[in-house]
Amino acid sequence: MGQGRDRTVKRTIIIYSLTVAVGAFLLQWLEYRYAVHVFSTEIYIVLIALLFTALGVWVGRRIAARPRGSFDKNVRAIDYLGISEREYEVLELLAKGHSNREIGEQLFVSPNTVKTHLAHLYDKLEVARRTQAVDRARALGMIP
Amino acid sequence: MGQGRDRTVKRTIIIYSLTVAVGAFLLQWLEYRYAVHVFSTEIYIVLIALLFTALGVWVGRRIAARPRGSFDKNVRAIDYLGISEREYEVLELLAKGHSNREIGEQLFVSPNTVKTHLAHLYDKLEVARRTQAVDRARALGMIP
């Protein structure tokens, strides 16, 4: 579930390194081209600081911004409430707004079975309605 | 809705500025204390680059990480679909898992009125069920 994220981080690192390389090359080139420091050391330091701060901000944002669609399933809550595999599958389809009949069709069971799973879910989540179950499960981070 | 966020950004900027000031002071002090550059310029540049990159990453992460509970309501989607004030209020309570009767009580209207608003919401969101309406509204960023 974190594959896309890993790729993003890798690409971020690559772009960062490339930018550093290009920056170093530019500095060398400036020194070579004009043989001397054009500006005073302080200005160079400030420029470099600014540049790398900007770069750092960019990197930090990319690292912190979790890609759309990613989601850390709160397994602890699921375990703590003792929600079974099948019940979780029903919960997922429930959150997508499917009816009991549709859920049953997708899981290859009868609507009655779906109702039983739902009843267990309502018990464990301590709710009375399907909409409440979705809301609560989402609040607990069990579903995206 | 973004007050806590503004405070976080402000504090981030303040801490950043303070760090820069302290860093500048340290450099000055080093130069003053030892009269000369202890290391070569390249190493200084690398150190500064690393320091400010780290600082930038920290700043970027703080900026990008939206505090828990914050949420940008997608007003464009709401406007585009022509969802009225009252309908949105119903939608909010709907997403919390309330029944029509409960929604009516909280909005001081009859369940029949709630049903009418819901019917309009179903039309505008192009869905058939309340759970679907919640799912779609969430997908469109209209509700948290």
Place this chain on the structure above:
DNA sequence: TGGCACATCCCCCGAACGGGTGAATCTCTC
């Protein structure tokens, strides 16, 4: 001033949902 959007309410009816009870498998564990 007549249409338009909005909000409010009513009734009816079929479908969906929720609660309760019971029961048959199957798997894992003690």
Place this chain on the structure above:
DNA sequence: GAGAGATTCACCCGTTCGGGGGATGTGCCA
């Protein structure tokens, strides 16, 4: 091998939802 838990299904009954109408009042604006 007994018991616990998970999964599957059935039936009944009452509540809730959803869709179809129709109705009234208000405010806006062309």
